[in-house]
Amino acid sequence: MTTETSRPATDASADAAADPELACPISPVVDIVFSRWTSPILWSLHAFGRQRFVELERRIENITPKVLTQRLRQLERDGLVVRTYHPEVPPRVEYEISELGRTLSPLFAQIAEWGAANLEHVERARRQYDGPRA
Amino acid sequence: MTTETSRPATDASADAAADPELACPISPVVDIVFSRWTSPILWSLHAFGRQRFVELERRIENITPKVLTQRLRQLERDGLVVRTYHPEVPPRVEYEISELGRTLSPLFAQIAEWGAANLEHVERARRQYDGPRA
DNA sequence: CAGTATCCCAGATGATACTG
DNA sequence: CAGTATCATCTGGGATACTG
Numbered sequence: 365m366t367t368e369t370s371r372p373a374t375d376a377s378a379d380a381a382a383d384p385e386l387a388c389p390i391s392p393v394v395d396i397v398f399s400r401w402t403s404p405i406l407w408s409l410h411a412f413g414r415q416r417f418v419e420l421e422r423r424i425e426n427i428t429p430k431v432l433t434q435r436l437r438q439l440e441r442d443g444l445v446v447r448t449y450h451p452e453v454p455p456r457v458e459y460e461i462s463e464l465g466r467t468l469s470p471l472f473a474q475i476a477e478w479g480a481a482n483l484e485h486v487e488r489a490r491r492q493y494d495g496p497r498a
Numbered sequence: 499m500t501t502e503t504s505r506p507a508t509d510a511s512a513d514a515a516a517d518p519e520l521a522c523p524i525s526p527v528v529d530i531v532f533s534r535w536t537s538p539i540l541w542s543l544h545a546f547g548r549q550r551f552v553e554l555e556r557r558i559e560n561i562t563p564k565v566l567t568q569r570l571r572q573l574e575r576d577g578l579v580v581r582t583y584h585p586e587v588p589p590r591v592e593y594e595i596s597e598l599g600r601t602l603s604p605l606f607a608q609i610a611e612w613g614a615a616n617l618e619h620v621e622r623a624r625r626q627y628d629g630p631r632a
Numbered sequence: 633c634a635g636t637a638t639c640c641c642a643g644a645t646g647a648t649a650c651t652g
Numbered sequence: 653c654a655g656t657a658t659c660a661t662c663t664g665g666g667a668t669a670c671t672g
Contacts, residue, residue, distance in 0.1 A: 388542065390537050390610050391541075392617060393612055396620055398528045403525045407524060424522075440627070442624060443619060443622070443624070443626075464623070467612065472524055475605065476527070478601065479527040481601075483527070485598050486578075493577075
């Protein structure tokens with residue numbers, strides 16, 4: 365993923381032939397924003413604002429502290445989340461969406477919208493694909 | 499993908515729909531549309547139109563036929579892709595985006611746009627995060 | 633061509649226990 | 653509280669070989 369050729373969104377076939385990695389301009393974004401657990405984390409931060417570690421841990425059910433930490437670190441490294449450590453007793457750490465992370469809002473909104481409008485279609489397609497058999 | 503959870507015996511479906519606290523509305527969509535390999539596949543189909551198995555296989559480098567088949571089946575089952583089998587010799591199978599799949603276009607466009615605008619910021623954030631090697 | 637069938641391993645996850 | 657450390661597990665994916 366070191367390739368950073370600025371590609372014109374046009375003439376896709378030429379690009380793909382030259383560099384298959386660039387055939388899909390959305391993959392890099394997906395890897396960053398929609399990797400495992402990141403959606404619920406970002407959404408939670410986006411929807412409920414600044415939160416402490418435990419709050420996130422409780423809000424996102426079934427996530428272990430280890431994994432939550434991993435994901436949070438990744439998000440922090442990617443600049444989507446800001447971590448603030450308060451040296452108190454007991455310690456307090458707060459996470460919040462960064463400026464950059466906030467730019468994802470319209471994207472999230474559109475995805476939620478698509479889901480609201482089409483998730484049922486997907487369900488129906490699945491049932492049909494799986495056949496009349498129960 | 500399904501975060502299988504033994505929910506408390508409360509009304510789970512109502513929770514998910516009405517109470518964002520307990521469910522991330524975008525996760526279901528992400529699981530369907532942005533699971534592994536699906537982005538490049540959908541993008542390829544979206545960008546280059548109807549294609550045969552081999553074409554996809556070549557276009558999306560580093561994907562094995564096994565995995566490509568799996569993903570294609572999943573996409574077909576979810577109603578995002580249409581598979582057409584031509585009983586010829588040699589056999590010919592063509593894949594194309596479905597009507598439902600096409601509704602993802604604006605989403606894809608927005609994601610690509612976000613990437614074009616912000617991927618650099620992410621890179622920079624990473625370097626800065628990794629940088630202070632001390 | 634368009635897949636299947638196997639074998640296998642790495643890396644992601646989960647469970648549990650332990651600190652500053 | 654906010655993690656880390658460790659160990660066991662498990663599934664996806666890769667490599668390879670084989671058909672209709």
